[in-house]
Amino acid sequence: MNDLTPYTTIIGLEVHVQLSTRSKLFCRCENRYGAEPNTLTCPVCAGLPGALPVMNRKAYELSVRAALGLHCEIPLFTKWDRKNYFYADLPKGFQTSQFDLPLSQHGYLDISDPKGKFSDKRIGIIRAHLEEDAGKSLHDEVARKADSRIDLNRCGTPLLEIVSEPDLRSPEEAGRYLSELKLLLEYLEVSDCNMQEGSLRVDANINLHLRVDGEFKATPIVEVKNMNSFRAVQRALAYEASRQYDQWQESGRCLGDPGVTKETRGWDDDAGVSRSQRSKEESSDYRYFPEPDLPPVVITEAEVATHRLALGELPAALRTRLVQEYQLPEVDVDVLVNQGRALVEYFLLLAGAINDGKIASNWIQQDVMRYLSEAGVTIDDYPVTADQLGDLIANVLAKKLSTSRGREVLAQMVSAGETLEAAMQSLGIVEVDSAATEQLCRELLEANPKVVADIKEGKIKAVGALVGQAKQQNPNVQPQEVRDLCLRLAGEM
Amino acid sequence: MAIVDYTATELLERMDSRELTSREITAAYLAQIERYHGEVNALVRWDAEDAMRTAEAIDARREGGEPVGVLAGVPVVVKDNLCTSDHVTSCASKMLANYLSPYDATVIKRLKAADAVILGKGNMDEFAMGASTETSAFGPTHNPWKLGYIPGGSSGGSAAAVASAMAPLSLGSDTGGSIRQPSAHCGVVGLKPTYGRVSRYGLIAFGSSLDCIGPMGRTAEDVARVMSVLAGRDPRDATSIAGPVPRYEESCREPLDGVRLGVIDEQFGEGIDDEVADKVQTAIRQFEALGATVHHISLPHIRYAIAAYYIIAPSEASSNLARFDGAHYGYRAKDISNDEKDGPLVAMYRKTRQEGFGEEVKRRIMLGTYSLSAGYYDAYYLRALKIRRLIAQDFADAYKTVDFLIGPVTPTPAFEIGEKMEDPLAMYLGDSYTVGANLAGLPALSLPCGLTTAGLPVAVQLQGPALSEEGLLQLACAFQQESDWHLSRPELIKPKDQNG
């Protein structure tokens, strides 16, 4: 609750991420997006009579890895359960999931906003569990009476469901939680987290806490679905919060009132509204029971420790280290780390090559990242290696190139795929020796007695005109060198 | 002796010595099927041409000196809940009347690899739910010993096929007694293996944590031969058991030595038919004569087995049978009304399942759905799982003092067709002596041990600890060497013309 809103927004997120295994969770069909409908199925994933599941070891291991990245406890015994419900894209009539003994629980994810919109915060993770994905129903939007078409390719894709505590207090916090979660899972290489391809999906539970005449009130919890981007999640939550407030003012209905059930609403991003989805009367009776076809999995403390050791450096720790080791501002570190592990590795190489983190960070943020975003590629596809860029920056630092000339050289290296030397040659950059520079300065001083007089009077700024003229006459001169030389020679005159 | 009077072991010997061909053998059994199908209805479908082609191919290979499998040329009937890629697999249900499985069950693959000749599909209770083979969508199977009587179930077709000499061997499945009870009622040997000893991959699931596939035949030795082919870990069934598989047909001939048999006192109490009790007691004395010692054993929780079973099995079934909803395969109801409040898809599900399933299947789905539903789970399902452990513990305790348990398979001999159809509970109580082995996952065998005055078979049940199939078969084999119940045949198929 603050001055702007008379309520506190309470948000918990359920995130489903597809795990990057080669094959599906219970069969050996390929786990791949974008294939022709129904070409990646078999008796097991299509739920044919008599077929049985066998758990993919890699899917379990990736789940444990992700859970450890989220600081979860890993119980030494876990099992799977059947969640029974009927749906056309669920060919077995149940989803094999985890109910009372998930493979991980009680974790957290720290979020912070370097721009200071909210203070640092620890978001609790209730649990992360491993389950199978369903297929897809392709509804005919034009004629609602027509058949639905069913594609079962996605059936049996391994999903990690990550359930947060209702610790989020604003759409901004939810957005930051999601981007931090996505980043973590990418660092851990457990999922590609591609939202367009549905490998990361978000459902949000949201309600409002209010205080009316000193009395605590809570609005009914609503589950919001169908949000296809992090931006859509934030828009939907903002919309839902104000919608709930309006509705509460109108109806006064509270959580726990007779007849109040959990409502599911679908977000329509184009229209910018959420709409109530048909609620099934018995929708919550999933009749969970232990999956008889799958033996449970046990893990030892030693195995958990091995998984923990193999996690590598994760975003939060990396940020702290970069701030400490390179004296970079938090905002800059945030930008670098959020680009993913590959870009951070590029940064580390570059900073090492030129022995300066700040300069490396500037070049990456100003030049490299701009190119990446304009070209729509990742650092893996960037044509200039960290070593090559390091050589270029070394030339700039040695004042052999001006910064702006250096940028032109880098652009040439990127666009033409040229080496540093070739790019400099293409741009006609040759080193001007000091004798030639001195000769040029003398000529300019003699041709501009007014400037010399100004300098002698202490109007140092006047030298700028000479630097400009020098660059016009020979673009390869070092502006700094020209400036220094002119000032010295004018003093001697 | 006619071809159909030989045991599978004898048939294999005669094919080895070139006295008989698989072609002749297969033709003889097919003729038997044609002759008695109308009266017994043991098979839901068979393909004579296909079977003859297979038999001829095996003959040719044997003739050419090529290696052949251990069941080469022997006909086998398989229960219709085992998926076969070459013919319809229907589970005796309207729901799957035209269903073509794209794959073979692991046991079918193993039979084929052993060069068995699969004759056709055995009739059964719909989705294996029943104890009488009366709930089949293709009509009831009749007991070859007395046609007005049930053959037992759910593997009634597989048992009746062997009893009426339509096949020397068959496969059944046993979730609560469905191999042993029809074997008892039809006077054949039936083995329910340890849970997981035989892969369930391709067995259309009923109660997944209870289902076992097993062999049926006239002698323990025949059954042992099939068991050697079926047993072993399957990477496609995560619940299957790893470890070496014995040559059961060799070990079953070893002499008995100092075997301790436990008689379950609870199974000779209320509800048991006098004649059944008498025949079983006689059999126990015969085992004593063979050198076994007999001890009295109590299983304190076994009286709760039926109640626990009729929660666990229907619960699992309600989930396993959810997939039969008309969406992706199988029956789909026509003329779906569009005005139901839940929309046309749900309307399609409801009508399809109303029309596609028979009464007993719907009853069990309802029972299981209820047991698992919100508010009842703890009182029913979870409690049943705990009592299941107590029952398993009773068995484990018993096997600390005895090697095997002995008792009846069923409380009564076969009853008349139609007698219990309107009283499900009475039907369920028929499984009283068999469900314990399923709940505990342990092996058990039904062994013919007499005929009632009405001419209906009676059997003794041998039960053992996990993976004790060798011992059970050895006991049965020893018994059969000293008795000849397994040689007697129903009047129906006795040659009438010659001896008339």
Add this chain to the structure above:
Amino acid sequence: MTLSEADVRKVAALARINLSDEDALRLTTQLGDVLRYIEQLAEVDIEGVDPMAHAIEQVNVLADDTVEPSQPRDVMLGNAPRRDEECYRVPPVLGD
């Protein structure tokens, strides 16, 4: 605990099975009988007993993450009550 016809109808809705009035009546009696029999489980002392969900209790039966060919689409769609070239077809999820 007695089973009412309303209970039976609720369970039928969960199980997606249409019931005629006659079915509902008969099932109420038959399932009621069975449930009354099952009531005897309440007398067993289950204090401290772990549930037994599997007949033979194994753990860690896992498969390697290798890819094998899927089934041809025409084979998989071959049993579909209704289909097109690519997909299964079912009545629309929602009516109008």
